[in-house]
Amino acid sequence: DTAVSQTPKYLVTQMGNDKSIKCEQNLGHDTMYWYKQDSKKFLKIMFSYNNKELIINETVPNRFSPKSPDKAHLNLHINSLELGDSAVYFCASSLLTDRGEQYFGPGTRLTVT
Amino acid sequence: QKEVEQDPGPLSVPEGAIVSLNCTYSNSAFQYFMWYRQYSRKGPELLMYTYSSGNKEDGRFTAQVDKSSKYISLFIRDSQPSDSATYLCAKPSTLGRLYFGRGTQLTVWP
Numbered sequence: 001d002t003a004v005s006q007t008p009k010y011l012v013t014q015m016g017n018d019k020s021i022k023c024e025q026n027l028g029h030d031t032m033y034w035y036k037q038d039s040k041k042f043l044k045i046m047f048s049y050n051n052k053e054l055i056i057n058e059t060v061p062n063r064f065s066p067k068s069p070d071k072a073h074l075n076l077h078i079n080s081l082e083l084g085d086s087a088v089y090f091c092a093s094s095l096l097t098d099r100g101e102q103y104f105g106p107g108t109r110l111t112v113t
Numbered sequence: 114q115k116e117v118e119q120d121p122g123p124l125s126v127p128e129g130a131i132v133s134l135n136c137t138y139s140n141s142a143f144q145y146f147m148w149y150r151q152y153s154r155k156g157p158e159l160l161m162y163t164y165s166s167g168n169k170e171d172g173r174f175t176a177q178v179d180k181s182s183k184y185i186s187l188f189i190r191d192s193q194p195s196d197s198a199t200y201l202c203a204k205p206s207t208l209g210r211l212y213f214g215r216g217t218q219l220t221v222w223p
Contacts, residue, residue: 004156031209040215041151041215041218042216043157043201043213043216045210045211045212048208048210055209056208056209056210090157092156094209101159102159102209103158103159104149104156104158105156106155106156107154107155107156109154
């Protein structure tokens, strides 16, 4: 059983398009996260939801909009894609917000051309 | 100053070597630390989690924390080719934020 899953695994699209990435966890966790890993492998938090409520919104362009329909799902919609958005986006989840034991999905490799 | 700084590597060692991976941190709040391992084209997986100063051992892996110098280390004994991966240290902050080091890419050659 996959604990944290993401779709799609790969996404290639042109500048200016709008795209979405979906994440699901079956661990029963209350908190979910989006991270971005750039070409130099630096992993940086973008957003966090606890039980469908947004609790972390880092300095991210407002072209990025997360949505959590329920506590097992977290989606990321990106408008007007730019070249600099090319990265690997990871979803993660944790049982408790402040315990740090986060479990990551396999990642979505986004390439903007 | 970044929350967590990590030796960039890359590191290449022969099978059986002892590997030492190191990070420093700046903020003394939230005194627990994590090491994640990331294989190529995969998501990071939690390898070790340590709360306090001193050593924590798990098989061939030992995590060490020195709070006085704000230094965290991961030692791998009897390294194997299957240990080849990127190792990321991480430190939590408010609201569940995890701050990661840049990662050290390790290659263990047979």
